[in-house]
Ligand SMILES: Nc1ncnc2c1ncn2[C@@H]1O[C@H](COP(=O)(O)OP(=O)(O)OP(=O)(O)O)[C@@H](O)[C@H]1O
């Protein structure tokens with residue numbers, strides 16, 4: 426298996442606060458990898474490092490064989506890296522269609538028509554402003570938007586946050602669908618059982634360090650370990666166990 | 667009555683210049699997060715280049731090429747001087763930088779073209795009064811209103827319907843997410859700064875046709891243009907135009923009754939708007955929503 430994303434020993438800061446203390450993660454071609462950890466563990470910061478929004482001060486990031494450590498965000502996206510940010514970050518004053526036109530379309534299977542066919546609710550509401558959408562619709566839009574880049578790697582930061590269970594299932598179906606389409610996926614989730622159920626491998630972060638690295642199925646079996654490591658996400662484990 | 671109309675119309679023309687300036691300033695403020703103190707300098711650049719080019723290109727050619735060159739120079743300035751300070755989040759840096767730039771442009775203009783006033787020749791067909799009673803309504807002034815309306819509508823269409831416009835609006839709201847979606851925000855901001863300067867240049871050429879050219883000609887327009895933005899509402903381009911027209915008109919009308927207060931009334935209006943509606947007349951919404 427070839428790693429299409431490799432972060433090696435990255436240290437990331439916000440101003441003077443040292444958040445990531447040597448994080449190393451890999452995503453292989455065609456994999457779904459999940460990144461777990463309690464609140465404030467550094468999951469979002471890891472993703473911001475990978476996307477170029479908060480570049481690491483130390484360590485290296487390689488994506489599709491290129492050293493992207495200090496690339497600006499738009500160049501990394503241009504390689505085919507789709508990003509669904511935490512909190513969705515929909516452009517509320519733009520229509521659904523305009524939101525979908527922000528990413529410069531790269532040639533590939535995903536066209537506007539195909540994306541709208543995958544998300545019929547968005548097609549129906551194409552002329553509505555982003556801020557008029559429901560939470561679930563906004564999440565769909567946040568996922569649909571980077572698809573127009575025809576990404577080979579998708580980074581999703583808590584796509585199920587604040588959504589009703591039915592919608593969460595729909596979101597996860599879309600994530601599986603991405604993998605069937607040949608995309609590799611890095612998925613941040615608070616809901617550990619949910620993401621472990623669709624992921625191939627898992628990393629658990631704590632206090633800016635990787636504290637678990639292994640097969641998702643192994644971690645899912647050991648709910649005590651999930652409990653200990655993933656903190657908040659473990660509540661759901663206890664309930665479902 | 668005649669005098670009131672005369673002053674009101676003069677004020678409206680002045681307001682048109684404020685509106686053009688405020689439009690460019692507001693564009694730059696919302697996407698580049700720069701309070702462009704050098705905006706009056708780009709007005710001067712547009713006006714003087716049009717003056718120099720008009721013997722070769724005629725008035726019409728100069729009217730187009732002058733502002734375009736001001737825009738291109740704006741683009742170069744953004745690349746060379748403004749871009750390096752984006753990462754400094756303190757607005758003081760860009761304020762000081764563009765303030766210094768304004769002084770440099772004014773002195774350069776004085777060095778190249780001299781300190782004395784220069785006239786910009788306007789073709790006769792658009793320069794004669796439309797009627798005898800209303801002698802102050804010259805064809806040129808109507809022309810200024812028409813060009814400004816056309817330019818504003820053009821900008822509106824660009825922002826509303828083009829991919830570039832959509833990305834400028836997106837970047838105004840959330841620059842980081844726009845970049846993460848693959849938009850080259852460096853290019854986007856440079857183009858946007860250029861557009862803003864193009865509008866300043868256009869104001870310069872049009873104003874030169876009424877008032878002639880002097881190196882500090884931008885100075886008297888820049889403060890009222892900031893006031894126009896505040897009255898219209900920061901973040902709203904339509905508000906900037908409205909604010910510009912309103913304060914121009916108000917200053918004109920006040921001139922009839924109490925000339926000494928014609929400048930103060932602008933700031934008085936700003937205080938009243940800020941007290942009653944702190945976000946400005948149209949400040950709640952963004953670009954042309
Ligand atoms: N812009 C910022 N400036 C300073 N510190 C920040 C900033 N953003 C996050 N932090 C801090 O960095 C640490 C890691 O935050 P991060 O957002 O990466 O955590 P997370 O694992 O994504 O948490 P959550 O599950 O709550 O989303 C936290 O302690 C947080 O307070």
Ligand SMILES: [Mg+2]
Nearest residue numbers: 468469470511
């Ligand atoms: Mg987070």
